[in-house]
Amino acid sequence: PSVKLIRNPENGGFAAANNIGIAASRGRHVLLLNSDAVLLPGSARAMVDFLDRNPGAGMVGARLLNPDGSFQYSFADFPSLKGELLLLLRLASRVYSPTYPSYPVERSGQERSVDWVSGACLMARRATIDAIGPLDESYFMYTEETDWCYRARRGGWSVHYLPEAKVVHWVGQSSAAAPARRRRQVYRSKILFLRKHVGWEAAETFALAVRAVSALKPG
Numbered sequence: 001p002s003v004k005l006i007r008n009p010e011n012g013g014f015a016a017a018n019n020i021g022i023a024a025s026r027g028r029h030v031l032l033l034n035s036d037a038v039l040l041p042g043s044a045r046a047m048v049d050f051l052d053r054n055p056g057a058g059m060v061g062a063r064l065l066n067p068d069g070s071f072q073y074s075f076a077d078f079p080s081l082k083g084e085l086l087l088l089l090r091l092a093s094r095v096y097s098p099t100y101p102s103y104p105v106e107r108s109g110q111e112r113s114v115d116w117v118s119g120a121c122l123m124a125r126r127a128t129i130d131a132i133g134p135l136d137e138s139y140f141m142y143t144e145e146t147d148w149c150y151r152a153r154r155g156g157w158s159v160h161y162l163p164e165a166k167v168v169h170w171v172g173q174s175s176a177a178a179p180a181r182r183r184r185q186v187y188r189s190k191i192l193f194l195r196k197h198v199g200w201e202a203a204e205t206f207a208l209a210v211r212a213v214s215a216l217k218p219g
Helices: 014-024 043-053 081-088 126-132 144-154 179-197 200-216
Strands: 029-033 037-039 057-065 121-125 158-169
Touching: 014 029, 029 043, 029 126, 043 057, 043 121, 043 158, 057 126, 057 144, 081 179, 081 200, 121 126, 121 144, 121 158, 126 144, 144 158, 144 179, 179 200
Parallel strands: 057 158
Antiparallel strands: 029 121, 037 158, 057 121
16 A cells, blocks of 8 residues: 556656656665565665665765676766777777676675766665756666766765675566667667757767668668
8 A cells, every 4th residue: 555556658768757756755775676676685874874874965876796696797987989989889899898887796796976867776866866956868778877877976976886785687578578679769768968068069979870880780
């Protein structure tokens, strides 16, 4: 009886669906949890306690695990034009690191302030949401949590990664059957982020590069 089920008549995307849940919620903190993610015991409480102990923290993310218990990338740096071009051309691992823009397991053992955390499991302070607004529904899927964390940090809140909070995440189950559509959504969202937070020229440069690389792909 304490659970409220909301059935949406159509798929409006990750941001829109979560915003409906956020608007219906009443707690001092809000947890975003993917349908392909499972909280391990004590993880939600650890995230709540962390936000209660750190009033300047606006959002906190968990340590993501693959179904076999192995580490899954859980936080990353904000997108930049240079970084996105290198990723597109598959050169980022040579210039930065093999896991760029995410951080590997050896750098993920301790709590730390980060650029953004995965929306597969993200807890946001109600006061932060009230200050910066809900998720941007211009993003249908992908990069919406990156945008949200960016706006939180720009608004003076910190974003944190909390490894003691653990979540098993089956990656990409919603999009696995349509890889071409997934690729389009990923790049559309990255272009939108660059346009909003880096600049129109950066977004157009990246969009042109995506079209060029796509045209050169066989088939």
